[in-house]
Amino acid sequence: MRAYVYTDKGLERYAGRFVWLSINTEDAANAPFLKRYPIPVLPTLLVLDAKRNDVLLRYVGGATVPQLQTMLADSERKHRSGAEAVADRLLREADALESKGDHAAAAKSYDSAIANAPKRWPRLGRASEGLLFALSVANEIEPCATRALALYPRVKGTVSAANVAASGLGCATGLDKSNAKRMEMIGALEKATREVLDDPKIKVAADDRSSLYITLIDAADATGEDEAAVALRLEWVAFLEASAAAAKTPEQRAVYDSHRIGAYLDLQTPEKAIPMLEQSERDFPDDYNPPARLALAYKAMKKYDEALAASDRAMAKSYGPRKLSVLTTRADIFAARGDAKAARDTIAQAIDYARSLPEGQRSERRIAALEKRLAEM
């Protein structure tokens, strides 16, 4: 959104009508905010009523300019007027519950909002996306897939169809293989996701389109559709490379780096990632992401000295919870080149670092996973 959305002139008219706050979740200074408003997925957009201490709107994921304009107009209307329809009140309550991390209660409230929605309710898409996100985070994956199937025809042809189809497919793929409905649901949701990808009228952001490919590839892998998975991977890479080539600024081109490194690693062609990451490291010398990704690519190429050199550069620039990923990759590099002691020491260093993070950034689950890994080394 930073490279493509917030710079759009179509948002200028809202500039003085809101106060705009950017929260970098890696920055320790924001830990008190994160304790108050847990943010499990990035990006998350919130609109708050600062005076009444109320959540007016919450949206998980990237939004297009038209989506954001609609959300801003909705939020302004709620902020100005206490009066609201039942479905709107339930949606606001669901957003507030989700902001507290109460996903199960939020899902119920989103569902009630949808059940009370008037005909042609303009917020059906956002409520549907919120419902499926809350169900998936609450690990209610069968209801998530079932509700996605029911809601998809109602949001078909809109931008929300992308998240509804893909969230549902992700949930269906995660179902136990013994579930009798699993394959049927995967098939129907694969068809819906493909329909979104192939519909030129749906203006999905390019990085979200990439996420649709990832979901389809995961589903094909999970159901043993090997040929389809290979074809999808090749189509995905071609799409990413075309999008990066069409970028108008280094910032826009770099948006695709994370997706492209994932694709090249998946296709076992990590060497293809090197030139773009070297370019990004030159374009953004203070950003830890290019060297962190170079470390991954060189590790996959078994060039461990180059991988450690890139890891050194990433270590010097990284901060916040993300540093844990840099450290675990570093441990993987040591382990791959046979230096078990250095790998153990690095995981121990990661545990110390994870414990040192302030509340709001510290993850007990992450610490437990690191401790388990160390015990097994």
Place this chain on the structure above:
Amino acid sequence: MKRLLLASAIALLAVQARAALPFVENDYVKASALASKKNVPLFVEAWAPW
């Protein structure tokens, strides 16, 4: 699903080009006080440079 969420998350890059909107950076207390004073909603983007 996890990969989808991760992909959504990693789609963000730390870039500075946001000329259209005057963002307050990493200061909830200041932004909240400003929104109360101006009596306008407070828009928050939670993101990370990865």
